[in-house]
Amino acid sequence: MSPTEYRVVQWTTGNVGTSSVRALAADPTIDLVGCFAWSPDKVGRDIGELAGGDPLGVAATDDVETLLALKPDCVVYNPMWFDVDEAVRILSSGANMVTTASFITGHNLGDERERLEQACRLGGSTLFGSGVSPGFAQLLAIVAANACDRVDKITIAESADTTFYDSPATERPVGFGTPIDDPNLAGMAASGTAVFAEAVRLVADSLSITLDDITCQAEYAQTTEDLDLGSWTIAKGCVAGVAASWQGRVGDRVVIDINVRWRKGQTLDPDWKLDGDGWKITVAGRPTVNMSVGFLPPPDFQAETIADFMVLGHIMTAMPPIHAIPAVVAAAPGIATYTDLPLTLPRNIIART
Numbered sequence: 001m002s003p004t005e006y007r008v009v010q011w012t013t014g015n016v017g018t019s020s021v022r023a024l025a026a027d028p029t030i031d032l033v034g035c036f037a038w039s040p041d042k043v044g045r046d047i048g049e050l051a052g053g054d055p056l057g058v059a060a061t062d063d064v065e066t067l068l069a070l071k072p073d074c075v076v077y078n079p080m081w082f083d084v085d086e087a088v089r090i091l092s093s094g095a096n097m098v099t100t101a102s103f104i105t106g107h108n109l110g111d112e113r114e115r116l117e118q119a120c121r122l123g124g125s126t127l128f129g130s131g132v133s134p135g136f137a138q139l140l141a142i143v144a145a146n147a148c149d150r151v152d153k154i155t156i157a158e159s160a161d162t163t164f165y166d167s168p169a170t171e172r173p174v175g176f177g178t179p180i181d182d183p184n185l186a187g188m189a190a191s192g193t194a195v196f197a198e199a200v201r202l203v204a205d206s207l208s209i210t211l212d213d214i215t216c217q218a219e220y221a222q223t224t225e226d227l228d229l230g231s232w233t234i235a236k237g238c239v240a241g242v243a244a245s246w247q248g249r250v251g252d253r254v255v256i257d258i259n260v261r262w263r264k265g266q267t268l269d270p271d272w273k274l275d276g277d278g279w280k281i282t283v284a285g286r287p288t289v290n291m292s293v294g295f296l297p298p299p300d301f302q303a304e305t306i307a308d309f310m311v312l313g314h315i316m317t318a319m320p321p322i323h324a325i326p327a328v329v330a331a332a333p334g335i336a337t338y339t340d341l342p343l344t345l346p347r348n349i350i351a352r353t
């Protein structure tokens with residue numbers, strides 16, 4: 001194997017995994033050697049076809065030992081949720097892992113984080129987690145802070161109208177669809193967005209500061225009419241707006257604030273106004289750096305349905321870990337974040353005519 005080729009196994013082919021397969025197949029430095037299928041109906045099928053493209057000559061399987069016996073340099077791990085037992089098995093085998101499965105630093109896992117570190121030491125492997133938000137958004141803030149000789153506070157504010165984002169499995173846990181007077185609602189946003197606490201820690205690490213506390217403040221808004229979202233309905237009087245602010249404090253001072261505000265439909269009470277879709281990144285300091293980040297489809301983008309348009313979000317989630325593969329393979333064993341790796345580079349994606 002030449003230094004610029006990486007043997008890669010894709011883990012699952014859901015929404016993000018499908019975009020991952022397409023990107024890996026298009027990269028001349030990647031040898032896509034295997035794919036794990038979570039759904040029985042995908043076992044034995046060509047992964048290119050599972051991703052909606054031409055056959056790639058690689059069949060999906062649910063045989064973990066067969067995949068690990070391929071000795072991949074890296075596993076691209078795209079399940080919806082992070083499975084520590086599964087990750088330990090992969091990392092112990094010697095395969096590096098990049099993941100989008102709600103993992104940034106692993107500190108939310110408590111004692112289970114040490115199991116991952118032990119697996120990395122045993123296998124000589126590295127684990128890296130990212131995505132678009134959290135993940136890529138924090139990288140942008142870290143890069144922006146490089147212009148400063150003093151930082152007072154970093155704020156990353158995400159706002160989005162998620163009416164057409166159809167993923168109840170990920171939205172219900174943060175409170176969407178819950179009656180506004182449900183006593184369990186108070187902690188749902190914090191629980192469902194807990195990975196942002198790891199994102200706060202990542203930014204703190206980049207600034208070489210020790211936080212005294214990381215807390216979450218949440219708000220909710222209800223819909224005043226039944227809201228039909230396609231695959232599910234949010235009933236009148238239930239949550240259709242969720243806001244969560246994850247704050248890292250030094251003493252009584254908030255030095256990092258990573259917050260999200262998501263709304264659905266036009267019948268929200270209170271009627272939150274969004275400052276566009278995307279992120280407002282503010283590095284308050286000397287100088288203060290402001291950054292506004294939005295996302296648009298390219299001119300040649302063809303979308304017949306909302307589901308087609310959502311593919312852009314899947315691409316943005318899949319690509320940051322994929323671009324990190326060379327750096328992760330070269331990294332020392334252990335859990336790595338953007339603070340440990342060299343700047344990841346968007347190689348091999350220039351448009352080909």
